Amino acid sequence: MKQISFKLEIFEGPLDLLLHLISKNKVSLYGIPVSEITEQYMDYLAEMKHFDIEVSSEFLVLAANLLYIKSKMLLPKYDGTEEDDDPRTELTQRLVEYKRFKEAAQYLCEREFAGSHTFYKLRDYIEPRLIDESLADVTALHLLDAISDIADRVTYRKPVSARAFTGLVGREVVSVFSKVKAVLLTLKSLKRMRFLDVFRGVKTRSEAVASFLAVLELVKMNRVKITDNGGDVEIKYQNVRKKEAIGFGNPAD
Amino acid sequence: MEIQQIEAIIEAVLFASGDAVSVDKLCEITEVDKTTLLSVVAHLSDTMNYERRGIKIIRVGDKYQMATRGEFSEYVQKITPPKKRNPLSKATLEVLAIVAYKQPVTRTTIEAIRGVNSDNSVTRLLELGLIEETGRLDAPGRPSLFGITDEFLRSFAIGSVLELPPINEFVIQDLPDIGAEGAQQIIE
Amino acid sequence: MEIQQIEAIIEAVLFASGDAVSVDKLCEITEVDKTTLLSVVAHLSDTMNYERRGIKIIRVGDKYQMATRGEFSEYVQKITPPKKRNPLSKATLEVLAIVAYKQPVTRTTIEAIRGVNSDNSVTRLLELGLIEETGRLDAPGRPSLFGITDEFLRSFAIGSVLELPPINEFVIQDLPDIGAEGAQQIIE
Numbered sequence A: 001m002k003q004i005s006f007k008l009e010i011f012e013g014p015l016d017l018l019l020h021l022i023s024k025n026k027v028s029l030y031g032i033p034v035s036e037i038t039e040q041y042m043d044y045l046a047e048m049k050h051f052d053i054e055v056s057s058e059f060l061v062l063a064a065n066l067l068y069i070k071s072k073m074l075l076p077k078y079d080g081t082e083e084d085d086d087p088r089t090e091l092t093q094r095l096v097e098y099k100r101f102k103e104a105a106q107y108l109c110e111r112e113f114a115g116s117h118t119f120y121k122l123r124d125y126i127e128p129r130l131i132d133e134s135l136a137d138v139t140a141l142h143l144l145d146a147i148s149d150i151a152d153r154v155t156y157r158k159p160v161s162a163r164a165f166t167g168l169v170g171r172e173v174v175s176v177f178s179k180v181k182a183v184l185l186t187l188k189s190l191k192r193m194r195f196l197d198v199f200r201g202v203k204t205r206s207e208a209v210a211s212f213l214a215v216l217e218l219v220k221m222n223r224v225k226i227t228d229n230g231g232d233v234e235i236k237y238q239n240v241r242k243k244e245a246i247g248f249g250n251p252a253d
Numbered sequence B, C: 001m002e003i004q005q006i007e008a009i010i011e012a013v014l015f016a017s018g019d020a021v022s023v024d025k026l027c028e029i030t031e032v033d034k035t036t037l038l039s040v041v042a043h044l045s046d047t048m049n050y051e052r053r054g055i056k057i058i059r060v061g062d063k064y065q066m067a068t069r070g071e072f073s074e075y076v077q078k079i080t081p082p083k084k085r086n087p088l089s090k091a092t093l094e095v096l097a098i099v100a101y102k103q104p105v106t107r108t109t110i111e112a113i114r115g116v117n118s119d120n121s122v123t124r125l126l127e128l129g130l131i132e133e134t135g136r137l138d139a140p141g142r143p144s145l146f147g148i149t150d151e152f153l154r155s156f157a158i159g160s161v162l163e164l165p166p167i168n169e170f171v172i173q174d175l176p177d178i179g180a181e182g183a184q185q186i187i188e
Helices: A014-024 A034-050 A057-074 A089-111 A140-156 A162-169 A176-190 A195-199 A205-220 B003-017 B023-030 B034-050 B070-079 B090-102 B107-114 B119-127 B150-155 B169-174 B180-187 C003-017 C023-030 C034-050 C070-076 C090-102 C107-114 C119-127 C150-155 C180-187
Strands: A130-132 A192-194 A224-229 A232-237 B055-060 B063-068 B083-085 B131-136 B144-148 C055-060 C063-068 C131-136 C144-148
Touching: A014 A034, A014 A057, A014 A089, A034 A057, A057 A089, A089 C090, A089 C107, A140 B090, A176 A192, A176 A205, A176 A232, A192 A195, A195 A205, A195 A232, A205 A224, B003 B023, B003 B034, B003 B063, B003 C055, B003 C063, B003 C070, B023 B034, B023 B063, B034 B055, B055 C003, B063 B070, B063 C003, B070 C003, B070 C023, B090 B107, B090 B119, B090 B144, B107 B119, B107 B144, B119 B131, C003 C023, C003 C034, C003 C063, C023 C034, C023 C063, C034 C055, C055 C150, C063 C070, C063 C150, C090 C107, C090 C119, C090 C144, C107 C119, C107 C144, C119 C131
Parallel strands: A130 B083
Antiparallel strands: A192 A232, A224 A232, B055 B063, B131 B144, C055 C063, C131 C144
16 A cells, blocks of 8 residues: 555545545445555545645545444444444445446536537517506596696696797797886986886787886886876986985886 | 538528628638529528528528518517506506596697697507597697597496596696687687 | 418527527417427427428427537538637536536535535536526525526537436446345445
8 A cells, every 4th residue: 555656636525535445446335345445545645645735624524434434343243234234334325326426427528518519599689569568457546646746747837938938829028128228218308208108009918018027127226216196107217316215106006 | 512401501500690691601601602602592592481481581782691581570579578568657647637637638738738748648548549539629720639438437447537536626727728729818 | 370380480489589498488479289389399300300401409408499400510610609618627527417417406415425515616617607596495594506507408418407317327337236235245
């Protein structure tokens, strides 16, 4: 046993090593000469240590197991010689099972590239069908929710800009600024005018609103003064220099 | 090489490629001249068509490609799991609610209420048979008026629109009504 | 539906899918029962083989897949280079054999059979897609259960794990073929 001339790295694990030793000794798996095999196994572990190869715990566990079996073999037999009394049985079963898988692995090894001459195609893109789910889950209450949602949205919806309706109702947008200029221009020459005359020639509602807002704006700017001339509201031109504070009279009065 | 074998090679190559393969490439692979190749492909293609096989060979410019025969597309489509589509999207449900609560209504009214174009939903509801055209508004363009159908009543298990869950009357009234009539009112 | 048409549908579906399609799915698509389907596929496959066409139908577990005929691989390779991978190590083949024969199987079982930690091999096989996690064992720690994949069957050209030689039929070489009684005798 001095010259154990196997490569240390070829074994896949302790069972692999054990199978190798059994085969090398040309003995049966079912009648392992435990004493001899254990000795060789231990020698191998020693060799591993000698070559600074880390002996994994699995090898040590099996070593302990082998020593245990060896010691059991040395004990005198009981009278009832049941098969199961053989301390080697479990180990033998493990070795047989492992050996079968080694054979199976060999079978797979031979077939490993058997499919390599066969080619496949990638999946085509296939548009999925659309399937309508049943309407059964939709109830009238969903309709109520929907209409309520819309009502809420309408309430909080931002006011639609006037521009959106210009085409629809044929209104033209009149800016307050343009009306301010127009009123001021008239007042500069006339110095005073009837409030109602501001609306003379006004064609649309928006122009009327713009004209009204223009008057309010001019009051705020202290450029005009509103007076109640016996039931007829008048607008008077104010000189800008005069820093006279003017109270806001209700133009509708 | 026998014709039959060249055909098989072309079949294998077109299959594995999945894509269109140029005539030149096929010539290179099968090691035959272009004239031979074209006639072999034509023969293979004819056989596939004659036997009404599941696959066929189509010509794409100066390339050939293997494809499924069109008449089997409905079966082929079953490979991909179908996409389930909610029969009523939120938008469609809203349009249905508007029609149910405010019928008869025009597209313009529906759109004004929802504030967005609703043509797709209207079309979808017509397809599903949940709404129908009930008449036309006596206004410029004579727009269609939509109302709910018997199918709608069956689907929602209600006897008539009167059985719809009650909603505050004002909510309905407050909804903008800018159909042809509504537009008239605004113009005055 | 005529047999010939079912064959064509199967051909179209397997072509478009590219991947393996389960027998159940094919039954659903063609609307025929399993027995009929299996016989139609067998007939289609036989015809393809008999005519030595470029494509064939292979079995992958309980699925069918369209593939190129092996003898044309040298031509097909000119257009789709084959996937090359290094041969599996002895250890990895052992793990693969254990998974193939004992699936579904946990790491612990694999390790118990081999008597050595097998994590690296398991990882490698998962990476190569030759095995996959098929579930978890209802036991403390809920360990992963592994099984073989379609890729394994295709790669090793095995139709199904049932086609593997029974594990007990592997001859335990170099050993006298003896049973328990024989063992007893030797012990004596």
